[in-house]
């Protein structure tokens with residue numbers, strides 16, 4: 710059960726003259742599926758990376774259940790991120806890729822196996838656990854990337870254009886799978902995409918961004934019926 714709050718968030722990268730994110734505000738309710746939509750360079754990934762702790766927040770507070778998270782180490786955040794380019798380790802099996810985040814935290818081996826097996830079953834990967842990523846299709850690789858996030862049992866999932874490397878047909882299938890996954894896990898998710906249809910069909914609420922700011926925010930219904 711988490712409520713996520715972004716309060717007056719600013720980001721200025723070292724060496725840049727301008728703020729990449731300025732006065733960004735968002736209150737996400739427990740279990741909400743939030744989409745960030747907006748043109749390339751408007752700051753979507755920057756916000757995800759600040760939430761994950763991979764990028765420092767210049768000003769403002771990121772809170773989970775009223776606890777300020779700004780200075781919490783990434784690995785203590787209970788947040789799992791799925792990247793656009795999969796970021797799988799080519800020399801590791803699917804099992805080891807999925808177990809990686811748990812192994813570096815010295816998680817109990819039996820518990821890791823149980824969690825990986827369960828995630829693999831959800832994602833239809835049970836028969837592929839001993840393969841290397843090179844022996845998988847694009848869709849299967851994307852599922853492994855999702856699986857690696859699921860096994861962490863996180864409170865918040867961040868998905869940065871997770872489907873943009875897939876062909877159109879697979880993208881449609883994976884949309885449905887991710888929507889199901891969200892229902893099943895019931896956790897908050899923040900999903901960045903260029904794709905309006907993806908946002909309209911999957912989101913609880915959509916944040917339309919423009920140059921580091923919220924331009925509009927609402928449910929697909931509200932945004933679609935905007936005069």
Ligand code: ADP
Pocket residue numbers: 722723725729747748749750751752753754755756
């Ligand atoms: P989006 O995800 O919406 O495409 P980004 O968050 O990647 O946007 O980028 C927002 C702005 O911040 C852009 O102007 C980009 O050039 C700048 N930016 C992103 N990453 C860095 C970085 N590591 N150093 C400097 N500027 C960056």
Ligand code: ADP
Pocket residue numbers: 761762763782783784785786788789790791809810811813857858
């Ligand atoms: P991990 O890759 O298991 O998350 P690392 O210590 O290798 O852990 O990465 C540093 C931090 O970056 C992590 O603690 C985590 O917060 C974040 N991070 C990197 N990759 C991911 C991922 N796939 N899922 C969640 N968090 C990640």
